[in-house]
Amino acid sequence: MSAAPAVLEREHTVTQGIIEVENLTRRFVSKRSETVALDNVSLSVAAGEFVTIAGPSGCGKSTMLKIVAGLTAATSGKVHLYGKPVKGPQKEIGFAFQRSALLEWRGVRKNILLQGEMRGMDRAHAARRADELIELTGLKGFEQALPHELSGGMQQRVALCRALLHEPKVLLMDEPFGALDALTREHMNLEMNRIWRETGTTIVLVTHSVAEAVYLGNRIVVMTPRPGRIAEIIEPGLPDDRDYGPTMSDPRFAAASERVRDLLGASQAHD
Secondary structure, eight states, rough: OOOOOOSSEEEEOOOOSSEEEEEEEEEEESSSEEEEEEEEEEEOEEEEEEEEEEOOOSSSHHHHHHHHSSSSSSSSEEETTTTOOOSSSTTTEEOOOOOOOTTSSSSSHHHHHHHHHHTTTOHHHHHHHHHHHHHHHHOOTTOOOOGGGSSSSHHHHHHHHHHHTOEEEEEEETTTTTTTOOOHHHHHHHHHHHHHHHHEEEEEEESSSSSHHHOOEEEEEEOSSBBOOOEEEEEOOSSHHHHHHHHHHHHHHHHHHHHHHHHHHTTHHHH
C-alpha cells in the first residue's frame, strides 16, 4: 500500500545534526549463536527535533538508543554526539528509561535532585531548576510525596524531571510510557509535546505504539524486524502544537499512522 499524499516522505540521508549515526551495526555473539540486532543503520537528528522510533520487538530500537548514549558499544559504524565521537557514557544527555526507578525513601523533589548530586551540580542552581521542572510538569504540591503515594503517570513525570534537571540538549527516551494505562499515556503524550515545545530539547523516543510515534514525532523512523534496519522515515506534516483530539482526527495523522502500520506489516492491528 502506498502512502497517502498528505504524508511527507523522504529518502534517508545523513546530514549534519546534533546526533549522527552512520553505518551502525551491533551483533551479539554467544557460544551457541550470533544475533544481528542492528544492521548498517544511518540516522541524523537535528537540534530541536522530536524523532520517534517505531518497530517490532527485538529490532534494535533500544540498543540504538543505548549506543547513542554510550551505554553499550557498536560492533561497527560511527556515532557522533555534538560533533564528537561517542566512546563511553555521555553525561551531557538525559535518559528516561522504561521504568521510573525512583528511590522509595526519597520524596519527589529529592528524587529529582539526585541527578544534581550525582553530577556535582551547584546546589542552589539545581534547586531552582528542580522547582522550575516541578512547576512545568504539574507536580507542584507533591514535592514531599514518596513514590508509592504517586500514580504511575506522576512517577514518570518525576523521572522526566530528573532526566531534564541538568538541562541536556538531548533527551533519549526508551519506551517510558509503555507500562501506563491508555488514558494516563495520552496525558503523558500531551505533556511531552508541551515540554518539548517549551524547552526546545532534542528528543529521540523509542515506542511500540504507532499512535504515540505519530502523535509525538516530527519524523517517525520505522524499523524492520531483526536485523534492525531503517525501512522508511516519515514526516507527518502535523503542527508542533498538538491537542490530542484534533490531532487524532487530522487526516495527516491517519495517513501517517496507516503508512507506519503498513511498513510494520500490521495494517489491521490496533494499539
